[in-house]
Amino acid sequence: MGVDSLGYVAFNVADFDRWRTILTQVFGMEPRARDGSDALDFRIDENHHRITLYPTGEDSVAVVGWEVGSIARLEELAAELRSRGVELTAGTPAQCKARKVRQLYHYTCPVIGCPTDIYYGPLVSHTPFAPSRGVAGYKTGELGLGHIAFWVKDLKATLAFYQEVMGFAISDYIAWDDNDAVFLHCNARHHTLALMAEAEGRPGGKFQHLMVESTSLDDVGYGYDIVRDLGVPVAIEPGKHSNDHMQSFYLKSPSGFWVEYGYGGREIGPDWEVKNYDQPMLWGHRMVGN
Ligand SMILES: [Fe+2]
Structure with a gap:
């Protein structure tokens, strides 16, 4: 029972340009634009992305994404959350496509209050991570x-x-x-x-x-x-x-x-x-x- 790792985080941000400058120039992250969206994903390893910025004009945590290694264990965790009264919504195909995962459930963490996903099956890109500055990489x-x-x-x-x-x-x-x-x-x-x-x-x-x-x-x-x-x-x-x-x-x-x-x-x-x-x-x- 439980999650295997912190998979991704997304933030709603007011100062999108400054954020982009920091993630690319300081951390060397690789920005990846989304089709039909002004959100920007950032890659740091083999996964499609690990961080997303949404230019919403305000600052808040958009989502914390916890990875679970199999669909069976994801369903088990979802059932446990529901049994404790947490309201889960299953990710729509559009939401799973945006997050680049096979399946997800979304809920508000009942104790911290943050928007949360549990998911399995993140998209791994076949192309190598191309850092924005010459960084060696990240321990992930x-x-x-x-x-x-x-x-x-x-x-x-x-x-x-x-x-x-x-x-x-x-x-x-x-x-x-x-x-x-x-x-x-x-x-x-x-x-x-x-x-x-x-x-x-x-x-x-x-x-x-x-x-x-x-x-x-x-x-x-x-x-x-x-x-x-x-x-x-x-x-x-x-x-x-x-x-x-x-x-x-x-x-x-x-x-x-x-x-x-x-x-x-x-x-x-x-x-x-x-x-x-x-x-x-x-x-x-x-x-x-x-
Ligand atoms: Fe720390």
Whole structure:
């Protein structure tokens, strides 16, 4: 029971041009136009795309897409969600064609509140990934797109849902200052989902960040220089996380939430032991302005 990886994310964005500049120039992602739509897909690996921008004039998460490896397990998860009172709609042929998947179910996550797909059968392109700048590529495959983090209203209920229904397990915890965060995995990636208890000015349901993991530390460094040259605001300076050992920096996206560009995250093995950390960083990772 549960999902296998984070497959894709899509955002409704107000500043489409700035977003496109950041995804292509900083991250080297490959933009792919859609026929009959002003949405823009972005490719980072063998899959047709992993990220989509919709120029809707406002900023919100359009969808979080969780991949399930077979139709049987997708149907099993859909039945479990329905048994818990979640209203699912089966993807129409047009929706599946737009998302480039064989089948999907769409629903609003009952605990986080975000628009969500569960799907199987993503389209894999026969042509190679053609990066917009000379990047080595991204660590994806069975680990999925990367990781996402949300502030949540009810941390206990959200944890229960993502463990019992969505098939996640706890990797570790970090509590520091007024932050209370739990990190969860659904494959060998250290965490695919991070949940943070809501706090003053950080309401539950708000998207906190997306992380993509490069296969080259130098590409993250070049990306940081490009961010500075483009005048993109940096949220967190380069550093290394205490729990997943990711070396990364965070930029402030034009939508307000952050995007983390990482390298070298460690993976969950069979003997993984859950830990509880008192800081998110080993070194660096200073908040800009502090
Ligand atoms: Fe992160």
